[in-house]
Amino acid sequence: MRLSRAMPAWARVRQWGLGLLVALFAAGAWAADWSREVLYFVLVDRFADGDPSNNRGVDRRNPGGWHGGDLKGLTAQLDELRDLGVTALWINPVQLQQARGMPAQAPGVQPFQHEGFHGYWIHDFQAMEPRFGSVDDLKRLVDAARERGIKVLLDVVYNHTGYTSRYSGRRTADGQPWIRLGEGNCEVDAVTCAVGGLPDLRVELPEVRDHVLDANIALARQAGVAGFRLDTYKHIGSDFWAEHRRRTRDQLGRDFFLLAEYWGGTAQSLDGFFERDEVDSGFDFSFKGSCEAWVQGRGRSVAFGAYLRSRHQVRTGYHLAHYLSSHDEPMMLGNLGGDRERFRLCVALQMTSLGIPVIYYGEEVARGGHDWPLNRNDMPWGSRDVLPGKGIPRDEAMRSYYKQLIAVRREHLALTRGSFTLLTGPQDPVLAFLRRDAGSGDQVLVLVNREDRPVEVDVPAGDSWGAPAARDRLAGGAVALA
Ligand SMILES: [Ca+2]
Structure with missing residues (x-):
């Protein structure tokens, strides 16, 4: 995908409803969290x-x-x-x-x-x-x-x-x-x-x-x-x-x-x-x-x-x-x-x-x-x-x-309590990482481009990514995953 420097892109890869349900349950169970x-x-x-x-x-x-x-x-x-x-x-x-x-x-x-x-x-x-x-x-x-x-x-x-x-x-x-x-x-x-x-x-x-x-x-x-x-x-x-x-x-x-x-x-x-x-x-x-x-x-x-x-x-x-x-x-x-x-x-x-x-x-x-x-x-x-x-x-x-x-x-529970997987290669200009909350299955892919120009980046999709569609949480709209 093409990224301009000012626009990190998000892609959430699992069903939203499940994430929301688990978030409400977790908030009740951990009052002091x-x-x-x-x-x-x-x-x-x-x-x-x-x-x-x-x-x-x-x-x-x-x-x-x-x-x-x-x-x-x-x-x-x-x-x-x-x-x-x-x-x-x-x-x-x-x-x-x-x-x-x-x-x-x-x-x-x-x-x-x-x-x-x-x-x-x-x-x-x-x-x-x-x-x-x-x-x-x-x-x-x-x-x-x-x-x-x-x-x-x-x-x-x-x-x-x-x-x-x-x-x-x-x-x-x-x-x-x-x-x-x-x-x-x-x-x-x-x-x-x-x-x-x-x-x-x-x-x-x-x-x-x-x-x-x-x-x-x-x-x-x-x-x-x-x-x-x-x-x-x-x-x-x-x-x-x-x-x-x-x-x-x-x-x-x-x-x-x-x-x-x-x-x-x-x-x-x-x-x-x-x-x-x-x-x-x-x-x-x-x-x-x-x-x-x-x-x-x-x-x-x-x-x-x-x-x-x-x-x-x-x-x-x-x-x-x-x-x-x-x-x-x-x-x-x-x-x-x-x-x-x-x-x-x-x-x-x-x-x-x-x-x-x-x-x-x-x-x-x-x-x-x-x-x-x-x-x-x-x-x-x-x-x-x-x-x-x-x-x-x-x-x-x-x-x-x-x-x-x-x-x-x-x-997104993935962003607050999720794990961190670095997806950036040794020479990649773009920073790419995946946050994943195992309990809810919520996942967020974070891509940040510090260059002064748009760049193309390939990110290796993990087995857990599931459905081949994601949502861009900043610009809105679907992101196709290949
Ligand atoms: Ca005063």
Whole structure:
């Protein structure tokens, strides 16, 4: 078949009805199975302002300042996420932030004041940041999301406080400081070092551990969130994470979901945590760079396919969460020099690959902003009257493409839990692989062409392909198989 670069082709090879039946059965039997979720990450301050009365110190011209978004605003825009097809929402930490920001500099940006708008500079674990909203606002978000079939993951920090906090100088009952200041080298000892120079909480001390655990668990229980995204996982020891797993399960339920931010995480490097059942999932830091390289012509297609296959080594019942952009890395579209056609190929690969796809807010409308701090800029709302991103243009065609791919992913068990068979030959320019779900018989053939021209490709049909007809899930229509 002929393929243009921008149009990966899909062919589903078995009866649709059987796949649908099995999908419904499986969803009921595995209430806590996150293999079919599509996760959307929002920096609350940068998304939607639903309450101007809490906009203390807001300066939307400051790339590191507060921009006014809040939980009420996010709640009011949940239909935007439901319409896109996402099934889970991850929001940044919402506890009270340090009172004043820090002077900051970045290439290409005027020196600016960096505030705690991102939520990771906590002053008090037991209080909410009023610019984000109240505990009731968080509960209303969770309830409104649940009505739309969307789970909410709350980001929590255990490793450090803000640069200033109510904990500085605090000591335990037997006189030990709560904080380690400026000690250690993260290259030598990740647990005792000060990440980004932030005061390191000594969570190995039971009094400190109980304070942060109790605060986060109480907030989760009050609001009814479905799980935690665990910040700076690498920088806390396994004893803490084992205790964390026990307590969250005991107090928040067996299905309470844990997603670890282990910097550099892959199927291989996360396996120890999965083996010890500390968490249910971890971010896959390898997908973004691998995809960027391949779509730009670096490396053979067969090697990239072998990499995708290696992601299937993840332990059964545990998940990799793979993303194209994040608040801690330059955004993919910028890394690709703004090439939206190549970006689309990575979107297609993200949505046809094993794991929990994570969409960084606004990426689905080709949000601009490349490196920090502009990778955390405002959600584009185009002509819609939503601040802070009112008037920022949106690529609606890109959003439609995301919608289509998310819908295809959610319809096919093969794409979420199926096996991976690489069909690319050593010299083939086109990447070809088959995803197959043995239980339902659902199969999807994925073909991706990174060349700047149409190419012809022969794909060896397996014995399991069955009926000699398939359906193109992107362009529509039948595909004849010979
Ligand atoms: Ca506000």
